[in-house]
Amino acid sequence: MRRASRTAPAALLLPALLGLLFLDLPLVGLLVRAPWRELPAQLAGDQVWEALRLSLVCATSATAVSLVLGVPLAWLLARTRFPGQRLVRALVTLPLVLPPVVGGVALLLVLGRNGIVGRWLDSAFGLTLPFTTAGVVVAEAFVAMPFLVISVEGALRAADPRYEEAAATLGASRLTAFRRVTLPLVAPGVAAGAVLAWARALGEFGATITFAGNFPGRTQTMPLAVYLAMENDPAAAIALSLVLLLVSIAVLAGLRGRWTGTP
Amino acid sequence: MTTTLTRSRARTRTAAALAALALAAGLAACSSSSSTGASAAGSPSTGASQPALSGTVTVFAAASLQGTFTELGKKFEAAHPGTSVKFNFGGSSALAQSIVGGAPADVFAAASPATMKTVTDAKGTASDPAVFVRNTLEIAVPKGNPKHISSLKDLAASGVKVALCAAQVPCGAAAQTALKAAGVSVTPVTQEQDVKGALTKVELGEVDASIVYQTDVKADAGKIDGVDFPEAAKAVNDYPIADLAKAPNSAAAKAFVAYVESPEGMAVLTAAGFKAPAAAAAGSPSPAASGSPSPAASPSA
Numbered sequence: 001m002r003r004a005s006r007t008a009p010a011a012l013l014l015p016a017l018l019g020l021l022f023l024d025l026p027l028v029g030l031l032v033r034a035p036w037r038e039l040p041a042q043l044a045g046d047q048v049w050e051a052l053r054l055s056l057v058c059a060t061s062a063t064a065v066s067l068v069l070g071v072p073l074a075w076l077l078a079r080t081r082f083p084g085q086r087l088v089r090a091l092v093t094l095p096l097v098l099p100p101v102v103g104g105v106a107l108l109l110v111l112g113r114n115g116i117v118g119r120w121l122d123s124a125f126g127l128t129l130p131f132t133t134a135g136v137v138v139a140e141a142f143v144a145m146p147f148l149v150i151s152v153e154g155a156l157r158a159a160d161p162r163y164e165e166a167a168a169t170l171g172a173s174r175l176t177a178f179r180r181v182t183l184p185l186v187a188p189g190v191a192a193g194a195v196l197a198w199a200r201a202l203g204e205f206g207a208t209i210t211f212a213g214n215f216p217g218r219t220q221t222m223p224l225a226v227y228l229a230m231e232n233d234p235a236a237a238i239a240l241s242l243v244l245l246l247v248s249i250a251v252l253a254g255l256r257g258r259w260t261g262t263p
Numbered sequence: 264m265t266t267t268l269t270r271s272r273a274r275t276r277t278a279a280a281l282a283a284l285a286l287a288a289g290l291a292a293c294s295s296s297s298s299t300g301a302s303a304a305g306s307p308s309t310g311a312s313q314p315a316l317s318g319t320v321t322v323f324a325a326a327s328l329q330g331t332f333t334e335l336g337k338k339f340e341a342a343h344p345g346t347s348v349k350f351n352f353g354g355s356s357a358l359a360q361s362i363v364g365g366a367p368a369d370v371f372a373a374a375s376p377a378t379m380k381t382v383t384d385a386k387g388t389a390s391d392p393a394v395f396v397r398n399t400l401e402i403a404v405p406k407g408n409p410k411h412i413s414s415l416k417d418l419a420a421s422g423v424k425v426a427l428c429a430a431q432v433p434c435g436a437a438a439q440t441a442l443k444a445a446g447v448s449v450t451p452v453t454q455e456q457d458v459k460g461a462l463t464k465v466e467l468g469e470v471d472a473s474i475v476y477q478t479d480v481k482a483d484a485g486k487i488d489g490v491d492f493p494e495a496a497k498a499v500n501d502y503p504i505a506d507l508a509k510a511p512n513s514a515a516a517k518a519f520v521a522y523v524e525s526p527e528g529m530a531v532l533t534a535a536g537f538k539a540p541a542a543a544a545a546g547s548p549s550p551a552a553s554g555s556p557s558p559a560a561s562p563s564a
Contacts, residue, residue, distance in 0.1 A: 108467065108469065109467075112467060112468075112469050113468060113469050114467060114468040114469070130452075130469050131424070131452035131453050131469075131470075209456075212453075213426070213452060213453025213454075213455070213464075214429065214453055214454050214455065214456070215451065215452060215453050215454055216454075219453070227456075228429060228431060228454075228456065230357075230360060231354065231356040231357045231360055231429075231431050231432070231456070232356050232360070232381075232431045234360070
């Protein structure tokens with residue numbers, strides 16, 4: 001690292017610095033324009049903490065759902081062969097490319113009260129997902145899970161399958177081998193995927209507002225609160241954004257070691 | 264040493280120039296749609312009395328004006344060949360914020376004086392806003408009214424899912440006024456950012472009722488039913504319109520406002536269920552003087 005700036009060619013350094021500026025200047029702007037004096041009053045309201053709590057709870061639940069469903073899905077894609085596998089992989093990654101609002105519309109049409117599956121859920125269990133906190137989790141998991149699947153599948157492909165084969169020759173069933181050998185082996189990949197999914201879920205906006213609607217304390221997460229505050233009270237929007245920025249920085253700082261250690 | 268330095272510097276300069284070019288091109292591509300006003304080659308105006316208008320008129324309008332303004336836009340384009348009207352429909356408060364924030368718009372039509380005030384307070388309008396129509400609220404229910412809703416009180420019943428506009432947007436503010444007048448407190452399942460969002464939830468059957476404008480119910484007559492309620496008279500919305508101070512195409516902006524306020528424009532609006540403003544003759548400034556110089560309207564290239 002000694003005197004790296006001297007050896008970095010200017011043709012790379014200049015755009016790199018521009019890139020850095022581009023990424024961080026807006027955040028500096030947020031700090032500059034922050035209504036520091038009004039900030040305590042802005043943040044004293046229950047709505048802020050309600051939205052933050054909801055955001056954290058929903059993002060964490062969505063990550064949990066993604067782990068439970070996504071890790072096995074990644075294993076299926078990485079460790080088995082079946083016809084149409086490429087198509088399946090493309091389908092798994094589709095929500096990653098799809099605009100989240102489209103995802104929200106699709107979820108509403110399928111899981112809504114009059115949706116194909118939602119109608120049955122309603123009549124059989126009296127369960128309706130739109131406009132509920134569970135709906136927020138569903139929307140966030142829909143958008144975030146592909147990040148986890150991709151990450152874990154990559155880790156599985158990089159992991160040596162011979163360990164599993166060795167476990168099998170020693171009499172372990174495939175499930176035991178997965179639990180005792182594969183999973184510990186790809187744990188960093190799973191962790192990285194979970195962090196990505198969590199971050200994506202925390203920032204989720206489009207699918208949430210389309211599918212789960214907007215109601216303070218129930219479905220209004222931080223991004224929704226910021227967006228709505230921006231419509232008539234920009235100062236409140238900035239205050240909310242600062243809180244979200246702080247949470248993001250805290251998460252990044254907390255994961256620093258693990259983050260850099262993963263492939 | 265020196266040669267390498269100069270060469271690397273020259274290379275840097277090229278790279279920087281390239282980067283700047285790419286940036287400029289990107290920005291130009293992004294903003295080109297709004298600044299075509301001056302450059303677009305206007306075809307010779309056929310209307311003899313009209314000044315030759317050309318280019319794009321960008322109109323930010325309340326979501327509830329979507330149907331009527333789309334129609335007015337087409338008629339305006341037909342009356343002024345060479346012009347093209349682009350719309351941005353949405354919640355009035357969001358539109359007002361984006362205009363104050365510098366969005367390139369020529370005309371703003373809001374669903375409430377309060378949201379228009381956001382723009383006038385920031386000295387964003389070229390002339391005083393004039394109320395051009397009024398709109399009344401109505402309860403929208405899915406076809407057949409499955410929950411048998413007949414009054415505002417029914418919205419408070421348990422088991423009735425209601426979508427309301429957020430209080431920040433005009434339809435939400437008006438709904439709150441009406442509910443207060445009726446002495447009813449309703450907890451909605453969602454607070455939508457504009458009236459069309461609330462309406463869609465009814466249309467999909469995801470909620471049992473919503474408080475929207477009469478004009479929305481009328482426009483969606485085939486898909487939803489409307490229920491009138493007496494308290495609506497206490498929460499009538501005035502819709503103001505104004506051309507904007509930073510309008511990229513200010514001549515066409517004034518012409519569009521004048522067209523909306525013209526008998527022809529009003530015919531379209533009243534056919535859709537909008538009502539003429541209460542004191543139209545008394546208060547509104549003459550919109551006809553599109554040729555007179557306006558002090559604030561200097562398009563910033």
